[in-house]
Structures are given as structure tokens and as C-alpha cells.
Amino acid sequence: MNKYVQVEFKNISSNQSDILVALLNEIGFNGFEEEKSNLKAFIPEANFDKPAFEKNIELLQISFSETLIEETNWNQVWESSFEPVVVDDFVAVRADFHEPVRNVKYEIIITPKMSFGTGHHATTYMMMQQMREANFNEKIVFDFGTGTGVLAILAEKLGAKEINAIDNDEWCIENANENIRRNNCRAIELQHANSADMKKRFDIILANINKNIILENLELLQKQLIPGGILLLSGLLSGDEKEIVSKCNKFGFKCDNRIERHNWLFIKASRL
Secondary structure, three states: OOEEEEEEEEOOOHHHHHHHHHHHHHOOOOEEEEEOOEEEEEEEHHHOOHHHHHHHHHOOOOOOEEEEEEOOOHHHHHHHHOOOEEEOOOEEEEOOOOOOOOOOOEEEEOOOOOOOOOOOOHHHHHHHHHHOOOOOOOOEEEEEOOOOOHHHHHHHHOOOOEEEEEEOOHHHHHHHHHHHHHOOOOOEEEEEOOOOOOOOOEEEEEEEOOHHHHHHHHHHHHHHEEEEEEEEEEEEEHHHHHHHHHHHHHOOEEEEEEEEEOOEEEEEEEEO
16 A cells, blocks of 8 residues: 655644645645645655755745655545535535535536645636636647646536646546546546647646646647637746746747736736
């Protein structure tokens, strides 16, 4: 059975929690439990680079505890803490043990396990909120870093005819596949991949990952997006905006819109 490193931070602010999630996501942590004033982060023991972890945490001067745990029943963990997320009157994300959410246009039912992307975090919330403003009808969509699959599922519900969803984490693929089936989706092609090069063209690209991966792949994403196509970006801290906008401009994107939520940034860009 696989073992995981669990790192727990106590008595931290919501801003510190957001910064920690961003930093830890960049160095391979792929599961997070956020509670009031506390954060637990998880990474497979084999992927844990302790020197890189300590280097990132040292500057924040935040204390933590580190525990080695067995792979557990993440469904039970989430059932005890996961509450539905409601994005305006647009979409609700809930688990199958929740009652249906009324007065929303779409419902997405997920079993999040350890995958990132339940809608609780500001980055996923903003992506879903702003997807409402885009025309997905009959579009070909690329979900780069799908996590739970929640954005790909929403894209299909919004009328996309074809969605390519990829992630480089096998646990995410397993989880996304379960969620895709649970929502009776038929237009999503899920793939375990270490590269964003899909060798095809897209009308819309969704990238809710982190700054470094977005910057590394912007040129490739631009080549795969049709002229006039849109790129929806999140997983970015507000302080990343200047660098992201500069690189978008360099690679032929025009930044059309931006919003912030809890110190996190969403950017909508179109290919010139």
C-alpha cells in the first residue's frame, strides 16, 4: 500500500493557507484539506522532496508537523468535511451524499478524494464563475490539468462537443474518470499525460494549474488555440499578474478580463 507524507499547518490565516497551497502544489503536493485556521497537505512519500519543501517553507516562517500515513479511505475523509459549493445561481458542486441543490442551472456530483478542484478553492470557483460568460456550445475544449475533472464536466454541460482533459497525476486521472462517469458525460476524453502538446487545435483552453506550469506552456497553448479562441487561466496569485500578462502579450494573447478572489487571480485572454 502506498504511503503519504501529511504536513499540517495550524493557526494560520486564510491568506497564509492560500499561499501554502500555491507553493506546495508547485512541488508535487496533490491533496489538501482546508479547515478554519488549519491546513493539511498530502504528497506520495516517493515524490516528497524534503529539501525543496523546507526551502519553500523557510521564508514563510510557519511551523508545521510532518507525519507519514498509509493510503486511506479518502471518501470517508471528504464525507466528514466536504460541503457543497454554490457558484451564484449558475452551478453547484456536491457529493452524492448531499441533498440536491435547488435554484441552480447545473449540478456537478463529485467524489473528490485527494484531487484538487472541488470549487472550494478560489481558483476553481473563479474558473466556474467565468465559464458562464463564455460560449461553449459545439466548441472543442482542452482542460489542461483536470484534477477532479470538474471543469471538463462543466464544459460538457455548457454544450462543448469535445473535451480533451489531461493530468500528469495518476490519482487525479482515476478520480476524474470516476467523476466523469458519475455525471454521465460522453464528450470527455481523459488522458494521463506529462505534456500539454495535444497536436490539435482548440476553441477554448482551461488552465487552472499554477504560475510556473502556465508560463512554461504558454507558447504551446497559443499554438494549439485557434485565432480568436479563448484561454481561461487561474491558479495564480494576485502578485503574479504583471509577469503573466507580459508573457501573454509576448506569445500573442490579449488579456480581456481579470478578477480576484481571496488574493487569487483569474485571467481571460484571447488569441490574436
